[in-house]
Amino acid sequence: MARIYVTRHLPGDAIDRLRAAHDVEVWPEDGPPPHDEFVARAREADALLTMLTERMDAAFLAEAAPLRGVANYAVGTDNVDLAAATAAGVPVGNTPDVLTDATADLAFALLLAAARRIRDADEAVRTGNWPTWSPGAFLGHDVAGATLGIVGYGRIGRAVARRGEGFGMEIVHNSRSGGTSLDELLRRCDYVSLHAPLTPDTRGLIGERELGLMKSTAILVNTARGELVQTAALERALRDGTIAGAGLDVTDPEPLPPDHPLLQAPNLTVLPHIGSATRTTREKMADMAAGNLMAALAGERMPYCANPEVYER
Numbered sequence: 477m478a479r480i481y482v483t484r485h486l487p488g489d490a491i492d493r494l495r496a497a498h499d500v501e502v503w504p505e506d507g508p509p510p511h512d513e514f515v516a517r518a519r520e521a522d523a524l525l526t527m528l529t530e531r532m533d534a535a536f537l538a539e540a541a542p543l544r545g546v547a548n549y550a551v552g553t554d555n556v557d558l559a560a561a562t563a564a565g566v567p568v569g570n571t572p573d574v575l576t577d578a579t580a581d582l583a584f585a586l587l588l589a590a591a592r593r594i595r596d597a598d599e600a601v602r603t604g605n606w607p608t609w610s611p612g613a614f615l616g617h618d619v620a621g622a623t624l625g626i627v628g629y630g631r632i633g634r635a636v637a638r639r640g641e642g643f644g645m646e647i648v649h650n651s652r653s654g655g656t657s658l659d660e661l662l663r664r665c666d667y668v669s670l671h672a673p674l675t676p677d678t679r680g681l682i683g684e685r686e687l688g689l690m691k692s693t694a695i696l697v698n699t700a701r702g703e704l705v706q707t708a709a710l711e712r713a714l715r716d717g718t719i720a721g722a723g724l725d726v727t728d729p730e731p732l733p734p735d736h737p738l739l740q741a742p743n744l745t746v747l748p749h750i751g752s753a754t755r756t757t758r759e760k761m762a763d764m765a766a767g768n769l770m771a772a773l774a775g776e777r778m779p780y781c782a783n784p785e786v787y788e789r
């Protein structure tokens with residue numbers, strides 16, 4: 477029986493299944509454990525089931541050693557130093573595929589919300605400013621016939637492209653392996669949706685220069701990682717009309733403090749990183765994470781491993 481430390485309660489019965497075979501401790505609060513607490517618990521554990529809020533760098537992995545596996549409850553693994561995990565012989569699991577549609581749906585919801593000024597219009601109703609029907613009230617932007625640029629053309633990027641096609645949009649994409657250059661995509665597109673992983677190459681990908689290339693009528697959507705966008709540059713671009721609007725499910729910093737200047741920018745919808753937040757998706761993610769840990773603790777390959785080279789050692 478191995479000791480597993482889980483950093484949050486999970487929906488569904490995945491934890492019960494882990495408990496049937498192992499000694500499982502779950503951090504009882506809604507937010508993440510303080511880092512010192514996490515380090516102390518990890519030191520006593522054989523394996524971890526973690527969220528994207530837990531930073532696991534080389535120093536952490538050295539302190540927590542020896543770990544037999546880390547199952548990250550996310551498809552993204554930018555919170556883990558994968559090279560250090562591989563060097564330490566720790567397989568790191570993730571949860572690809574199961575959250576693709578939920579995240580793509582949310583990206584499209586943000587795109588539509590920004591295009592049709594849903595947030596502004598809803599607020600007007602709630603604050604007693606309902607404009608009697610008027611030809612000029614809350615004019616937004618067409619989606620059908622517009623060009624949608626997808627930056628990062630993996631599973632989620634392609635799923636957003638399919639939604640765009642369904643809405644009659646022309647699709648342009650940019651990725652590490654090709655497509656349209658980023659500059660050309662930014663110049664050409666009416667909507668730009670980010671789906672690249674966060675890496676040293678993509679950190680700060682969209683800054684003042686890139687926003688300046690976009691059309692003044694364009695809308696930026698980010699459901700990937702907040703650090704892809706330079707927050708201060710985005711705030712300025714929204715304020716001075718360099719672009720027309722943005723829909724963000726992720727921000728830098730995250731969470732965004734309620735008095736953060738970005739929240740005062742016009743034509744902005746911000747959500748608290750809920751791309752994968754449907755009950756079914758979150759239960760599937762829990763099943764995958766638990767399956768990854770069960771395999772690692774049985775001495776088998778994790779079925780969904782973000783650093784498969786660990787098995788070549």
Ligand code: DGY
Nearest residue numbers: 549550551552575752
């Ligand atoms: C992920 O999985 O990487 C998302 O950001 C959270 O579900």
